[in-house]
Amino acid sequence: MVFNSLVFLVFIVLFFPLYFGTKGRLRMWVCLLASYLFYGWWDWRFLSLVVFSTVMDWWFGLLISYQDDREGTEQRFAQGSPVLRAFAPVTRAASSLQWSRGRVLAFSMVMNLGFLGLFKYFNFFAESFAELITFFGMKPNWHTLNIILPVGISFYTFQSMSYTIDVYRKEIKWEPSLLRFATFIAFFPQLVAGPIVRAVDFLPQMYEDKRFSWHNFNSGLGRVLWGFFKKVAIADSIAPFVDQVFDVPQAFSSSHLLLGVIFYSFQIYCDFSGYSDIAIGLARMLGYTFPENFRTPYFSTSFSEFWARWHISLSSWLRDYLYIPLGGSRHGKFNTYKNNMITMLLGGLWHGANWAFVFWGFLHGLYLILQRLVQPVWRGFVRTTGMPRWLDQGVAMLTVYALTLLAWVYFRAGSIGLMGGDSFGTANAVLGGIFSFQNFNFDSIVNKFQAMKGILLIVILLFIEVSNFYFRWNERQLDVPAWRVTGFAVLLWLIALFGTFGGSAFIYFQF
Amino acid sequence: MKNALWILALLLVFFVGDRLVGSLMLRQVDQSQFRYSRLYRSEAAAEVLLVGNSRGLTFYQPYIESVSGKSTFNLSYNGMPMDLAKALVQDYLDRYPAPERMVVDITTCDRENDQLLAGFVPYTRFSPRIDSLIGQKLAWVWWSSRLSHLFSVNNEVFQRALYYRKRSDEDWLLDRVINPELAKSHLDKPSSIGTNPYLTQQFKEMVAYAQSKNVKVELVIGPYYPGYNVVNLDKFKAELEQATNMQVRDYRAALTDPSGFGDLSHPNKNGSMTYIDLLRKDAVLP
Secondary structure, three states: OOOOOHHHHHHHHHHHHHHHOOOHHHHHHHHHHHHHHHHHHHHHHHHHHHHHHHHHHHHHHHHHHHHHOHHHHHHHHHHOOHHHHHOHHHHHHHHOOOOOHHHHHHHHHHHHHHHHHHHHHHHHHHHHHHHHHHHOOOOOOOOOOOOOOOOOHHHHHHHHHHHHHHHHOOOOOOOOOHHHHHHHHHOOOOOOOOOOOOHHHHHHHHHOOOOOOHHHHHHHHHHHHHHHHHHHHHHHHHHHHHHHHHHOHHHOOHHHHHHHHHHHHHHHHHHHHHHHHHHHHHHHHOOOOOOOOOOOHHHOOOHHHHHHHOOHHHHHHHHHHHHHHHOOOOOHHHHHHHHHHHHHHHHHHHHOOOHHHHHHHHHHHHHHHHHHHHHHHHHHHHHHHOOOHHHHHHHHHHHHHHHHHHHHHHHHHHHHHHOOOOHHHHHHHHHHHHHHOOOOOHHHOOOHHHHHHHHHHHHHHHHHHHHHHHHOHHHHHHHOHHHHHHHHHHHHHHHHHHOOOOOOOOHHHHO | OHHHHHHHHHHHHHHHHHHHHHHHHHHHHHHOOOHHHHHHOOOOOOOEEEEOOHHHHHOOHHHHHHHHOOOEEEOOOOOOOHHHHHHHHHHHHHHOOOOOEEEEEHHHHHOOOHHHHHHOHHHOOOOHHHHHHHHHHOHHHHHHHHHOHHHHOOOHHHHHHHHOOOOOOOOOOOOOOOOHHHHHHHHOOOEOOOOOHHHHHHHHHHHHHHHHOOOEEEEEEOOOOOOOOEOOHHHHHHHHHHHHOOOEEEOOOOOOOHHHEEEOOEEOHHHHHHHHHHHHHOOOOO
16 A cells, blocks of 8 residues: 555545544554555565564564563563463573574574565575676576565564664563564554664654644644655656656757756655655654654765765664674774775665665765765865855755765666666666766757656755745644644645646655 | 634635636636647637647648648647547537548557546536546546646646747647667667557547548558568558548658658658658648
8 A cells, every 4th residue: 555545545544533542452453453454455465574574573572581581571471461471482492592692683683684685685696696607607507586575674674673683782671562563563654665663762652642632633744745745746746757767868868867867866855755754744643753764865065964864764773783883983994984885885785686776875885985085175175265154065065966866876777677677787878878968958858848847846845945944834834723724735735736646656665 | 623623724725725726727728829728719720630649740830831821730749549639629620610631640549548638637628528538537537626726737738738828839849850879779679559449439430520521531650760660550550441441641661861750750840841741742731
């Protein structure tokens, strides 16, 4: 089920009264079953994976806790629910293996990443290995498997892994209720495309009695409408232009290609941040607070700032569970660079099983390293020349945006690779076309109506985002009904006037 | 309850604003020089009626009018669906004196195109045929356009009407020269064209309606890029000849100069003029 569909509208209209009309365990069941319905609408067979992953990570948390505090956990077994008691024998049996906590955690990581690897990366690594040994003159003799990528697997795997790691690190207590844990993993607003909500942020909220609040409803609805505007009015409107550019880059002039790449940068931003806005808004209407996932990333003046503003829930996940454990920036320059690069390469691979995504990660790793090298020199230059702050910031912002744009070309081409196309060939054709500067003028842009509409929508987006720095629309919407009515009406008008209502899937579903 | 009042206010503001701005925008459509606005404003009387999809736009009107001295009206649009073409032709013939002749590029009969059909919502106010077509095929678009007037203008047809508000659309044509390398890379990828009983029936009814109004109908296949292969074009042509009991004039290979094309299926301005000269030579056009 996708947010921008009629079936979701029916779903949410039925869900709200059921949710607020129930309490305690019954509400948890309503939430869980609704979330499973939401996910199973796409393909019910893959629900078993979500359930398996949920039970597995919940049990690993239980096992780690058992190793820590055998007596306390035994007491919980005695007093706990039948489900918890059912897991007691297998927990005791596993504990008798005398594995250390670290070993349990490592095993859980292997299991989680093994599943992710099987469903997302098996064919990719098999094909890459086949190409490698063919390169050395040998003939591979095996077949790849026809594996369908389950929607959202990267998101819920990372989410549930964070629980086990946090229990291991003692940042959170293990969750005795499987029902509550399952609802946390499957919670429909964020199940398929994030934000990646960590147990430490979400589970404590599930113990609170959530009552309907107009404050939450109003602010959540505003966020949902803003997300819909970004998705159906902007991202889906400019998508056909972008698709053409990456389908047949040879057919277009330099200026057309450049506009296509600029459009893609806004398409992916509006598509993904739009989804996050809808997820955050829905959760808020239900009384939950999700972490922010985007903070106007294209206004960043450095790459480290960009990654603190883009897909924040993933970048902070990678920082806390990968970059810092690798050593972060603690062991000298070389190790810092190495850790930056490893984190970004794996971040790229997380997005999709294609070398173009890895290359996208490589470029961002490189940018972060270059930034560390160049920034002190640039700061010195700014001080020496007395460059005004606005110019300094403007140059930095444009540089970050331009280099991000370059990397997006490989990212978009990676999606072509996922469909069996030539990702690097496409990316190189797009970049080659742009830098040829042939027919670099507005006249050579094909389908000017789409182009003009896209430009207009991006201007509207930037106007709202920039004005929000000064006027804080979201806060005004909450406090002053007149502002709320005006703001929401404007969003509804924009959606009616520019929206594309085909119920198209969100880009990040493929990751 | 007091807390919910703002939602009622929101609905009220939304609908009032939607109606006000929507009416303003629909007025732009009404006053536009765009072909369909002129059609429904009774400003489209012509001696030669031209019909097609994007390939029909190669009936380059300024040139035809300058060499023949006859007035023309072109109903073509990119990706024109056959059922919509029929509705437009019938609306035209009901509103104006019969033109001398109607020239149709038969490749229009290759598709339904609901997305484009939805774009004609602004004209449902003038055409019961289009209104009923959208109502039957795209009920959700029909209802949404009743709910929101802004939604009615959320389409490319409206944008074109706005663009042509004060300028003529008669020179609307893909005027560029195809990149020879690109053309070469696509020549070994043959395309196909097909019709189905519904489309063929729509085509047949359109032709019969024009003939019943004593309009001379000419059926043509416009030029394709030299060497470009549309694999089942002969079968397609034969089916329509059989359905209409008319001969189709085939110009698919009439242009041999690659520089006369904007892409593989569309002659550019130079190619169009050469094509029109051939049509005139064969008395398809006056």
